Amino acid sequence: MLEIKDLIVNYGVxxxxxGITLTVPDGKIVTLIGANGAGKxxxxxxxxxxxxxxxxxxxxxxALLDRLRAHEIVKRGLAHVPExxxxxxxxxxxxxxQMGAYLQFQPAxxxxxxxxxxxxxxxxxxxLAQIAGTLSGGEQQMLAIGRALMSRPRFLMLDEPSLGIxxxxxxTIFEKIVEINRERGITILLxxxxxxxxxxxxxxxxxxxxxxxxxxxxSKVLRQSEAVRKAYLGG
Amino acid sequence: xxEFLQQIINGLSLGSIYALIALGYTMVYGVLxxxxxxxxxxxxxxxxxxxxxSRGFEFTLPGMHKKALFIFKGxxxxxxxAGSFVLLGSMxxxxxxxxxxxxxxxxxxxxxxxxxxxxxxxxxxxxxENLAQALFGATPKAFPPLLPxxxxxxxxxxxxxxxxxxxxxxxxxxxxxxxxxxRTKMGTAMRAVSFNPTAASLVGVNNDVIISFTxxxxxxxxxxxxxxxxxxxxxxDPLMGVLPGLKAFVAAVLGGIGNIPxxxxxxxxxxxxxxxxxxxxFSSYTDAIAFAILILILLFRPEGLLGKSQVEKV
Numbered sequence: 001m002l003e004i005k006d007l008i009v010n011y012g013v014x015x016x017x018x019g020i021t022l023t024v025p026d027g028k029i030v031t032l033i034g035a036n037g038a039g040k041x042x043x044x045x046x047x048x049x050x051x052x053x054x055x056x057x058x059x060x061x062x063a064l065l066d067r068l069r070a071h072e073i074v075k076r077g078l079a080h081v082p083e084x085x086x087x088x089x090x091x092x093x094x095x096x097x098q099m100g101a102y103l104q105f106q107p108a109x110x111x112x113x114x115x116x117x118x119x120x121x122x123x124x125x126x127x128l129a130q131i132a133g134t135l136s137g138g139e140q141q142m143l144a145i146g147r148a149l150m151s152r153p154r155f156l157m158l159d160e161p162s163l164g165i166x167x168x169x170x171x172t173i174f175e176k177i178v179e180i181n182r183e184r185g186i187t188i189l190l191x192x193x194x195x196x197x198x199x200x201x202x203x204x205x206x207x208x209x210x211x212x213x214x215x216x217x218x219s220k221v222l223r224q225s226e227a228v229r230k231a232y233l234g235g
Numbered sequence: 236x237x238e239f240l241q242q243i244i245n246g247l248s249l250g251s252i253y254a255l256i257a258l259g260y261t262m263v264y265g266v267l268x269x270x271x272x273x274x275x276x277x278x279x280x281x282x283x284x285x286x287x288x289s290r291g292f293e294f295t296l297p298g299m300h301k302k303a304l305f306i307f308k309g310x311x312x313x314x315x316x317a318g319s320f321v322l323l324g325s326m327x328x329x330x331x332x333x334x335x336x337x338x339x340x341x342x343x344x345x346x347x348x349x350x351x352x353x354x355x356x357x358x359x360x361x362x363x364e365n366l367a368q369a370l371f372g373a374t375p376k377a378f379p380p381l382l383p384x385x386x387x388x389x390x391x392x393x394x395x396x397x398x399x400x401x402x403x404x405x406x407x408x409x410x411x412x413x414x415x416x417x418r419t420k421m422g423t424a425m426r427a428v429s430f431n432p433t434a435a436s437l438v439g440v441n442n443d444v445i446i447s448f449t450x451x452x453x454x455x456x457x458x459x460x461x462x463x464x465x466x467x468x469x470x471x472d473p474l475m476g477v478l479p480g481l482k483a484f485v486a487a488v489l490g491g492i493g494n495i496p497x498x499x500x501x502x503x504x505x506x507x508x509x510x511x512x513x514x515x516x517f518s519s520y521t522d523a524i525a526f527a528i529l530i531l532i533l534l535f536r537p538e539g540l541l542g543k544s545q546v547e548k549v
Contacts, residue, residue: 048437074439086434088427099427102420103439151439 001025002047002155002189007056009042016042018211019056024155029181029188031198031219033232034208040191041083043208044157047189048080049073060155075103079153083160083191085144089133093124096132096143100150109152116184117146120176138169145173149180155187156180162194170194174201195232199223207232237391242510248398248467250506251405255460256483257490257498258412259333259453265429265493266442266449269349272356273336274457275480276363277329279473281458282378282465283371284325289317289379318381322404322462326455333454334447342443367473375472378465401463408459409499412452416495421448429493482509482525489532491542500540 002024009017017039024030032040045051047058049070058065065073088096097117101110118125121142127135132143141161148156158177162170178201181188192198199205199219207215207228215227222228256278263271340359344352385396416422427435428445436442464479465471486505490497505525513521532539 050433050436069441070433070436071439071441074437080437082434082437086431086437088430088434090430091423091426095423095426098420098423099435099438099440102424147438 001061002187003057003059004043004047005057005059007043007046007058008054009039009046009051010054011042011051016211017046017053020208020211020213022206022213022216024187024189025204026154026187027181027185028204029178029190029202031190031192031202031205032208033192033195033198033205033228035232036193037210038208039211040208041159042211044080044082044159044189044191047073047157048078050080074151074153077152077154078157079148079151079155080157081141081144081148081159081161083163085137085140087132087135087140087143087147089131091132092128093130093132093135093143094128096147097124097150100147103151110150113150113152117149120179121146136166138165138173141165141169141173142176145176145180153186155189157189157191159191160193161190162192162197170197177201195228196223196234199228199233238514241392242514243507244392244394244398244402246507246510247503248401248506249510250486250503251401252460252464252467252479252502253483253486253505254499254502255405255408255456255463256479257486257502258409258495259457260484260487261490261493261495261498262425262449262453264487265495266425266432266446267341267352269352270356270484271336271341271450271453272353272480273340273359273363274453275476275483276360276367277333277336277454277476278457278461278464278480278483279367279471279476280332280363281325281329281454281461282471282475283367283461283473284328284458285321285381285462285465286376286378286471288321288324289381315382318400321381322459325462326458329458329461330451330455333450333457337447337450342446364473364476371473373473375470378469378471380469381462381466397466401467404459404463408456412456412495415452421445425449478522485525485529489528489539491539494539494541497539497541504540 004020004022007017007020008015020043032043034040042051046053047065049065049068049072053066060076060078063076065076088099091099097114101113104110123139124142124146127139132140135143145158161173161177165173174197177188177190180186190198190202199222202219205216205219205222206213207222215222215225223233256274259274260270263274336359340355341352344355382396382400387394387396416425424435424440424445425448428440428442432442482505483502486501487498489505490499490501505528508528509521509524512518512524
């Protein structure tokens with residue numbers, strides 16, 4: 001279980017998060033929805049150690065995360081697929097996956113993980129030798145997810161996986177996210193602007209507005225909520 | 236025709252040395268996006284480390300008359316074994332020096348502006364130069380010939396064993412570097428950090444380790460360059476790094492800063508051009524050539540020969 005308590009984050013003089021408290025239970029899909037600039041990405045970046053909070057606590061499986069550096073947090077079994085995918089565009093697909101397994105030292109386990117990734121994203125296997133920068137947006141997203149899975153996480157954060165991807169592929173990628181959650185039991189924290197899609201696949205949702213949680217409930221309930229429908233689901 | 240070939244060999248052996256130094260500039264730029272101006276003094280330190288090692292560490296500090304250390308007393312000075320010992324030893328010492336410089340001078344400034352780091356690099360360079368003058372004295376020292384020096388006739392060409400040594404050692408080092416950067420986990424991580432340090436830390440890469448590794452690797456190559464340079468010119472002094480260092484920097488920019496094959500190519504091209512100018516009636520302008528090339532490349536192809544032009548991210 002991941003618990004965040006009263007998290008406050010500043011960027012210079014601007015306060016990005018005004019005290020966020022949320023819980024992500026093991027094995028669930030939890031989503032953060034909200035407009036651009038609401039602070040969703042900042043929450044993920046705080047969990048994975050890319051930004052240092054001013055105050056508040058981030059606790060994963062009982063241990064504090066917020067004093068650790070990003071590369072140490074990966075060791076704790078959390079992986080972050082960042083906004084804009086951030087694949088290593090200068091490396092091949094193969095090398096990107098190798099980098100994902102940077103902290104893995106058992107060849108058998110690495111091979112098993114690769115096979116699993118190829119089973120959900122067969123496209124990656126076909127493109128192993130290709131330079132990642134030449135992949136399409138959707139393929140890069142698959143690679144970014146694959147790379148994160150190579151670190152064998154128990155907790156996976158996904159930031160806007162639908163951004164800049166052909167609608168047909170978005171559907172595939174979201175199906176795979178559910179599959180990863182169901183088959184591997186990996187907890188998922190999903191940030192998404194496409195609230196419809198996010199609430200459809202998730203168990204629980206938080207609605208963020210200008211650095212505050214304004215609403216949270218079961219995703220089913222949020223989808224029916226008048227306020228959410230008006231603001232985020234297009235009526 | 237034979238004179239032309241002769242000049243090519245001379246140019247390649249000079250260019251190899253530039254290339255070895257340029258690789259360090261370009262690799263450090265790749266991971267940290269700044270020019271390590273102290274790199275040319277690591278090159279000098281490499282030559283001095285080689286000098287003292289080849290004399291069996293007959294090293295006396297000012298005011299001290301005892302010889303500090305003797306290691307391989309019995310080893311004949313001009314042997315392949317002693318030569319490789321001196322080369323590898325000096326590379327190891329300089330790798331350590333490079334890692335220390337990064338750790339204590341640059342790392343504390345990791346999150347400050349690039350200008351601060353640049354000024355610090357110049358400060359470290361001055362520190363090393365003056366420290367070397369204080370420790371080793373400012374007068375040039377005669378560098379011992381580590382290789383048995385002979386001249387070999389290859390048809391009409393006259394090639395010295397030194398030149399063959401320089402070309403051979405450079406070739407081996409570049410192949411080793413290529414292997415490390417392309418085929419090993421550390422090398423892949425280096426390229427990943429160079430492309431996107433944030434994404435690298437998200438897969439568990441400790442950027443500090445990779446940056447130290449890069450400084451160590453670049454400094455070891457500079458040390459090899461320093462020894463090869465000293466073998467060619469047979470004289471070393473604490474300011475010997477200044478001019479070759481600047482020229483190697485030009486070579487790195489010429490090849491495309493941050494691009495590893497580019498630095499090697501830039502070094503060889505610069506060495507060839509300089510050698511040909513030196514053999515022409517414009518020989519007094521030899522040193523100006525490098526800087527003329529720098530100005531031209533910055534004006535017309537700032538991304539360098541092999542570099543890709545990049546849009547600055549805001």
